[in-house]
Amino acid sequence: MTAIRPETNVAYRLADLSRTYGDGNRKVHALREASFSVRSGEYVAVVGSSGSGKSTLLQLLGGLDRPSSGTIEFFGEALTAMSERQLTNLRQRSIGFIFQQFNLIPTLTALQNVEAALAGAAPSGHDAARRARLLLASVGLEERARHLPGKLSGGEQQRVAIARALANEPRVLLADEPTGNLDSETGRDVISVLRSLAEVHGQTVIVVTHDPRIAAGAPRLMHMDDGRVAESNEVLSDGLGVSMG
Amino acid sequence: MxxxxxxxxxxxxxxxxxxxxxxxxxxxxxxxxxxxxxxxxxxxxxxxxxAPLTGVGTDMTVSRPLTIDEDDSGFTDLSEEEREQLEEENGGGRIAFDELGEPGEKFSNDSLVSGSQLSFSSDVIQEVSAISGVEKVTGSLTLTNMHTSGTVPDISEGPQFGVSHGSEGDRGEARELFGNMDIEQFTVAGIDASQTSLLPVSATQVTDGEFLDDSDARAALLSTSYAEEQDLSVGDTIEIGGKKFTIVGLVKHALGAAASDVYVNLTTLQKISDREGRVNTLSVRASSTDDVASVAEAIPQVFSGAEVSTAEDLAEQVQGSLxxxxxxxxxxxxxxxxxxxxxxxxxxxxxxxxxxxxxxxxxxxxxxxxxxxxxxxxxxxxxxxxxxxxxxxxxxxxxxxxxxxxxxxxxxxxxxxxxAPQTAGGGPGFGPPGAFGLGRASTVSxxxxxxxxxxxxxxxxxxxxxxxxxxxxxxxxxxxxxxxxxxxxxxxxxxx
Incomplete structure (x- = not known):
């Protein structure tokens, strides 16, 4: 397992990161030579149109995929050089994921879905269940703990997903279109919960979205277009057409 | 968890x-x-x-069948000693009409005859027991009890009947002569009742009464079919070789079993039939199933002319939907x-x-x-x-x-x-007409x-x-x- 240096102040440092799918004439450049850094505890929104490479970037940052070239440092460790086992440990202990479609296990209750993230790390089943209950309470779902995902609303499901992502107190939260399947009011609630919990725990949050309201509230905004990443200090009302840095 | x-x-x-x-x-x-x-x-x-085809715990049975050559040249496979033995044994089966009385007089005669199986010395039991792979051997003697009664025929110009080799003309005359008399016959087997684990019948087959006691010389077991046919039951008596026996039990044979009508103690039957120390069937148990084939092959080498029937041979008789x-x-x-x-x-x-x-x-x-x-x-x-x-x-x-x-x-x-087809029962001049398979337990068909x-x-x-x-x-x-x-x-x- 790779030891994460807690003193490192930089959560992510990317250098010429590229991801290409296919080969020959069918090559798709999902990400082109991205280079930027994210400080520990920073809240970053990444905006861009569909197919601009936002999800690819997030998957690379989460160790779910391997880059075609370039490097990623995670709190000073070369994430791109890690073995599968090291990446598994990293995802379990240091990174929390929130997906657009929630990705809850349909046969498990809300409580069990949160426990699933603790299964490999918690000292005992009893402690895991207690912690899972506390997490559900923190997202306001204590009363819905024994419900299956199918019996929960979209907003409730996403809050369960947030509780699951926070289960192992990760240093980084990666959210891929977390409000994409929610109405605007529910989306606002979910983002509010996400931001407040991240602030409390001092977690680094990177949110991929094309929702201008989420982008508008982010202290730092990055824009993606055709696989290229640019910093932006200005967000237009529709969230698109930002100036390239 | x-x-x-x-x-x-x-x-x-x-x-x-x-x-x-x-x-x-x-x-x-x-x-x-x-x-x-x-x-x-x-x-x-x-x-x-x-299971009952060969008897309780028996892997094979051994007999010495009499085989008549197809060209009617007689029992050519018998040794001189065996021929003399056959002649001696079937003296009892021959009906000496001239000794019964004058032609036209009433007569009654009882005899125990062996027919299609030659008897042999019970010493063979020891010889077969010595074969490698043999666990146990017992001998039994199966004979036919013939009760003849009627009017003495005029045989001044006819043949003596018994075990002899005759022509087709002789058999025609025999049928004419036997028309004047009644012949009642049944098979009787002498068994060593002390060998309960290796017998043609077992105590489990007793349907009424009890099994033979080897100390009771005048006890008899009857097959249920014969008892029914003769209207006999436990406690009745039956004459065997002119001696009275008390029926102590009835046994029901299984289909395919080698069955006799009556069972008595071996020594008693040997004695009343003048065949002391002789048997005509051996029941053999092999040490293991794997030994059956080798034992079956070895027996004719120590017992010339022996016919060995294994359970497998007998099983081939069984047919039907099963x-x-x-x-x-x-x-x-x-x-x-x-x-x-x-x-x-x-x-x-x-x-x-x-x-x-x-x-x-x-x-x-x-x-x-x-x-x-x-x-x-x-x-x-x-x-x-x-x-x-x-x-x-x-x-x-x-x-x-x-x-x-x-x-x-x-x-x-x-x-x-x-x-089952009889080995020598159909031979010419072989006892009275209809006496096929004399002295041999019949298969229950x-x-x-x-x-x-x-x-x-x-x-x-x-x-x-x-x-x-x-x-x-x-x-x-x-x-x-x-x-x-x-x-x-x-x-x-x-x-x-």
Missing amino acids: FYVRYLFAELRRRWGRTFLTAAGLGVGVALVVATTAFSAGLKDAQDDVL VDASNLVDRLGFVLKIVGLGAAFLIASFLTLSSVAKRVRELGTLKAIGWSQSRVVRQVTAESVAQGLFGGAVGAALAAAGIAAFNATGITLQATVAA GATDVVLQAPFDLNVVLVAVALALLGGLIAGGAGGLRAARLRPAQALQTVG
Whole structure:
């Protein structure tokens, strides 16, 4: 397992990161030579149109995929050089994921879905269940703990997903279109919960979205277009057409 | 434990898939268990029918048959000593009409004759016992009791009848002469009643009264068929060789068994028939089933002219639907089991792989939240194994129900045994007409119904369930590995 240096102040440092799918004439450049850094505890929104490479970037940052070239440092460790086992440990202990479609296990209750993230790390089943209950309470779902995902609303499901992502107190939260399947009011609630919990725990949050309201509230905004990443200090009302840095 | 709760949640909440997989495996397991049970039931039924053919605990019987050459040249296979023995023994069977009285006078005569089987010294028992692979040997003596009565015929120009070789013309005259007299005959076997584990009849076959006591010289057992024919019962008396015997019990022979009408103690029969120290049938038990063939081959080497009949030889006499069904199961049983299990495995594998394919994104999510590849594979495999176990239980229950239903219907199969051809009974001049097979226990011919009972063998169930589990293990392991090897990003993009 790779030891994460807690003193490192930089959560992510990317250098010429590229991801290409296919080969020959069918090559798709999902990400082109991205280079930027994210400080520990920073809240970053990444905006861009569909197919601009936002999800690819997030998957690379989460160790779910391997880059075609370039490097990623995670709190000073070369994430791109890690073995599968090291990446598994990293995802379990240091990174929390929130997906657009929630990705809850349909046969498990809300409580069990949160426990699933603790299964490999918690000292005992009893402690895991207690912690899972506390997490559900923190997202306001204590009363819905024994419900299956199918019996929960979209907003409730996403809050369960947030509780699951926070289960192992990760240093980084990666959210891929977390409000994409929610109405605007529910989306606002979910983002509010996400931001407040991240602030409390001092977690680094990177949110991929094309929702201008989420982008508008982010202290730092990055824009993606055709696989290229640019910093932006200005967000237009529709969230698109930002100036390239 | 979370993993176990997850497993049961998967089985319970995806009940349709669980039910289908378990049903598929269950049908396969049930097919294997039921086919095996049916096979075992047929074998048991066959054993029931075949066991009495040679006698209790007997692997083979040995006799010294008399064979007449096809060209009517007589018993050419007999040694000079054997010829003299035959002549001496059948002096009792010859009816010396000139000694019965004057032609036209009434007469009555009792004799014990041996016919198609030559007697031999009981010393042969020791010789056969010495053969490697022989566990035990006993001897018995089977004769025909002939009671002749009627009017003394005028035989001044006719032949003496007994065991002699005559022409077709002689037999025609014999039929004319015997028309003036009544001949009553039955077979009587002398057995060593002390050898209860190796006898042509056993105490378990007694339907009324009791078995022979080797200390009771005047006790007789009657076959139920002969007792019925003669209207005799336990406590009545019967004359054998002119001596009175008390009927102490009745025995019912099984189909195909070598049966005599009457059984008495061997020493008594030897004495009243002037054949002391002689027997004409040996019952032999081999040390093991593997020794039967070698012992059967060795016996004629120490006992010249011996005819050895093994249980297998006798079993070939049994025909009928029982044998047809058994042959069918022998031919198709294995194929049915393979097809059943193969189909079950295919169904389980297909459903498992299909289920895993639908869960790729779910499994990718588990990897994204920190589950290792091996943990994912173990989870999917455990689910499949649990389904295999469930399928095995369903199969065992189906098989038990099927077997119970099958046994309750009481399906009856028929075993038939044709009358065995006599070795020398049809020989010319061989005693009175109609006396074929004198002195030889006859085979009980006819048909018997056997109710088929398929036994429920727990060991077979365990093997079948183990195979079902193995199927689940392989299908789950392969499916789980296939899904878990995908990169999480790739798995998450899959539409579930």
